[in-house]
Amino acid sequence: MTMSPSLDRPASAVTHLHPDVWRKVNRLLVRKAIAEFAHEQVFEPEWLAEASRAGWGRYALVADTQGCRYRFEARRMALRHWHVDASTIEREVDGQLQPLDALTFVIDFKRTLGIPSDKLPVYLDEISSTLYGAAYKHERPALSSAELADADYQTVEAAMIEGHPGFVANNGRLGFDALDYHAYAPETGSRFAIVWLAVHRDNAHFASVPGLDHETLLRQELGERQLVEFRRQLAGDGLDPAHYLFMPAHPWQWFNKLSIMFAADIAERRIVPLGLGDDRYCAQQSVRTYFNSSQPGRCYVKTSLSVLNMGFMRGLSPYYMAGTPAINAYLDRLISADPVLRDYGFGILREVASVGYRNRYYEAALETDSPYKKMLSALWRESPMPRLKTGERLMTMAALLHVDPQGTPLLPELIRRSGLAPQAWLRRYLRAFLEPVVHCFYAHHLVFMPHGENLILVLEGHVPTRVFMKDIAEESAILDKDAKMPAGLERLAVDVPEDYKILGIFIDIFDGVFRHMSQLLDDSGCLAEDAFWRTVAESILDYQRAHPELAERFARYDFFAPTFLHSCLNRLQLKNNLQMVDLANPAGSLIMADPLDNPVAPHAPVRSPRGAPRDEALPV
Template sequence: MPNSTLYSTGRPAGRFTLRPMRHEDAAMVHRWVTQEYARFWGMQDNSIEQVAAFYHQLTAHNPHAALIGCCNDQPVFLMEFYKASEDDIGKFYAAQPGDYGMHLLIAPATHPVQQFSWQVFSTVIDFMFSLPEVKRVVVEPDERNTKIHRLNKRAGFCYQHTIDMGHKTAWLAFCQRENYQQALLKESLNMNDTHLLQAGTWLTGDTWAEANRLLIRKAIAEFAHEKIVTPAECAHGRYSLAVPGSETEYQFTASRLALDHWEIDAASLTKQENGHPLALDALQFITEFNEVIGIPQALLATYMEEISSTLCSSVFKLQKNNPDSRALVNADFQTVESSMTEGHPCFVANNGRIGFDARDYLAYAPEAATPVNLIWVAVHRRNAHFSSLSDLQYERLMREELGQSTVEQFNAQLTEKGLTHADYLFMPVHPWQWQNKLLTVFAADIANNDIVWLGVGDDQYQAQQSIRTFFNRSHPDKRYVKTALSVLNMGFMRGLSPYYMATTPAINEWLQDLVAGDEWLQRCDFRILREVAAVGYHNRHYEKAIKGDSAYKKMFAALWRDNPVAELKPGQRLMTMASFLHVDHHQKALLPALIADSGLAAERWVERYLSCYLSPLLHCFYQHDLVFMPHGENLILLLENNVPVSAYMKDIGEEIAVMNPDAVLPEKVQRLAVDVPENLKLLSVFTDVFDCIFRFISAILHQSATLPEEQFWQAVARCVKEYQQAHPHLASKFSRYDMFAPEFTRSCLNRLQLANNQQMINLSDPAENLKFAGTLVNPIARWR
């Protein structure tokens, strides 16, 4: 008989395969289905002939409706595979075209094999999701079948409600591909937890060496870009960087691109002392060059800890077995989000997370993507305040986020304590923040019942790249939640100010009205993710004692943000702009693969991208004196057939500014008005967009032979010109803030972090602490 294997995969127990059920399998299957443990299969009283007839009829028109699973060529399970819309289950819910179901029966064990049921179950789900037509798996297990419930939930199935199918009362449950991927990741983390935390063996070997190589490459490239170090050109694209006061040097091959960008070939990077090779060590690199880097002695140890933590994060991501760039082209939003490897493209120490221990890292780091259940507390209104959009009341928000039954349960808990629930607000808390800050810093408030523990929420969330923002995995169309997190990362303690929370929804409402009423922004389909509500809590003891700004004043606040998933239409997907800079563990970039899959020519694709990103930013600057923090993680792109069509801007309340101190703004919006020196205003485009985003996108497209960098920058110039030609009434502003100036000030982000890695800038005066190093040639100047 020819090989009829449909699927094959390896597991600890051996090689698992799937093949169509054959007529001669009927006697074997009969032995299985008539066992006592198989009572939920419903065939215990059937004869061999009845079993054979049933499966003959089942497979008559679809030979894959019944499959036999083998381990090391021995049959060990039976799988029934069906399309939901063509099965009885389709009568109990609105089946979608990509919904497929399965039934699973494992053969009686001849000898125990550890985790055998899970190995079988995961093989079945792997097979189903290997089929492109399968978008979601539906199951309807008997409500009494506790064993299969455990397996289903372990694989990421979301249980909805029970249904009466006549012959049984069943649970209706669904599993999307991303649910299963997250479940597998959690399995991997759980299995490796003890090994990772106690043995530390994951930090040795080739992966550790590779992480050091990649980080030193980035350090040389970005420090050279900022004129901190100056590599010497040798010949044929080779460069050397001498260690001050020694015979040691680094050598590498590099391309020099626009905006003084150094594209260094990682494989070419070596370190030598008098011609003898030395190991690449990122921490040693920092100490070797600190005399020229200039980190203050009091801050050097913290910066080195951030470098070390960034290395550990890199090792984890290199070993995590993320989907490669080709796979990410069609992956879902949150799989792409958890597969990012780099963090901020400019900062060298960009994954510090000072405050997380190794267990915290696995639990809360975005790349770990471990499901997180937020803690809920009640906070007394005398110390807390709720703010929201004008059409969103507190009670409605709680019902929509928690559910009415949970709201009633929380109210009952307060009543049982002798407290009046109307005096309190419900508030989500990051688990790390509760354990590490609130239980100690806010101990007096807890003792006085100003903060009351309610419990752990039912919904599971996934940390986003910004660490303290969470996406709801249990209900993907619910709002994002952002919490205070007193962890030091990339020059900031990631707290959340209760003072800012008081006005954040009003600022978002003002901005939404501005965007909705602006013809050009509507033409660009520019959108904002509104921060719709917030709760801020004031620790009166610390606030009275501390006069200036302090992390202790930003430890306890939360906000809710719009979720674009709720607006998706068929054929659309979401991806942060940071994804456009992603390079996988094979050093293959996602962006060229995305463009190739779109079917558009690269230049046309870039034009579409610029229309929904650069053009609205230009308009906000010139028409409204309005600037954002438009880096990769703050932008979510809406794509149709992998072509950008809209941009969602987020982080509104904390990171936007109106660069006109005399602007007439509503009272709750007035804090946005800032006084910025005239010569620095346009850096909001030149630095934040050109230098921090386009410099890397153009390099990726150029190095991959997708689009020469000259054509990329020419497309940028066309976008600027088209905007200016459409707005002749702004000609005086175009002249004053000249996008085609020959050069612009080189603003240096690493210099900022190196000078003060505790608090890089003052958000209320972002120009105050900027660091400069000469100028950069404007890559679009020649197309004036």
């Protein structure tokens, strides 16, 4: 049983850390490290023999540490996926079995992993923090997958255990101390008030979608009473409220960064702390986005949060914020005007307004991109709650990969409760999620980052019927450098190599979501792996047959190509865990392993001369 820690009870920060849970989470993280590093060909496990279970083998990894090797049982699956049985992992040193320890695992393979020596301690910190959080999540009172199948949106959000399914060090959050973890980590379910600041217009910029101004936004998000009180505070200090914009900040950011690093601006009253807002928020899985639990119909708030997590300091650029609402408005018009997407019920949660504040000292000192330029920005994103119809509810798509502390996955439970056959449920899900995302790519060259945390499923009962995409401005692009964009939105049109363009589907969806889903379904006896991929293929074949006008693009960017490039996430983080991608040239930063065999290629259609699929498929 965990308890909220406090400064006068130091031990209360670590009540979830004890030998049993520590052994459990270390074994699980070592399992993930073996599986994901082998998937990315950082490791090449050695085949030893067949295991007692059909389709399974016994493997070994020889460590860099002299006399050390790891043995385990695993099953090879599509997409070079390693299904490793955690219970079979053994660490042997000079013939003697040793306890499993994730930090020791990294040290055992430090040369193979290739982590630069100056960044290795930071990576170890991220592993420690990931283990700390994992121990909390496995030790707390938790809903079973059966109970979670009927839980409300924010209960599901806080119940997630794994975080990003591919990254090994996926819950670093370096910068948070133990008290911060309990106060602000999404899995704690904590509610907190956000800090409101008045920032001088000379250094700040407000932007919004058409029809929304700063005054209207504040009345919607703060309410009349608090808005009047904040303006009274400014006037009482001899300051003109008309010269200021109001913006939210995370409490951690205020006390740890802004109050010190922006001290000059605070002293000169360019930044004025107004106090805490009345509403209470809960952090979402992305940590720096907060759901209004007091008034769920109000916007999400997303703010700069200068903690290091999964390869980046999680700031927000004031320059990007200036263009964010216009990009959201443009994409919303594009999506709303497409009758195909309307029929799917596909929508985005618009980032409707933003404020960015520039620190004049860092701007003058630094000529290149830097986290120091991204410490004070915020945006407001639409809540999905007002869009729900009677009988609908919400669930993060990350929940489809959730496994409870007892080892039971949620996805088969949802399928069982739906009353549908597994393939029928999967087709409904693919129609809600995959088909509209694929249509955005083929019809509009539009790509998102459609991983689990960025999608919100709309369920009727236990069946997905439509989805909302979020994180639009920072993680969307039109893959056509010659696309005619409105003034100020040029950054949305990007130039990437031709063979990279469809990777937004293959890597973000196939590799990032579906390979894990197929393992859970196959392992639970719900749906065999081949049947899973055949159902994915059938879904897109139906889509392509319905849109012969896009046949040329279907042929140019072949969904059924024999192989596709394998862009590796952990390799990026291992190379530079402080900034794993050059944001000015993200495609040029990618690190590739050998191409992956496309699991839908065996179900490829026979194409007409113009590229459209005919009704028959090639024999499998």
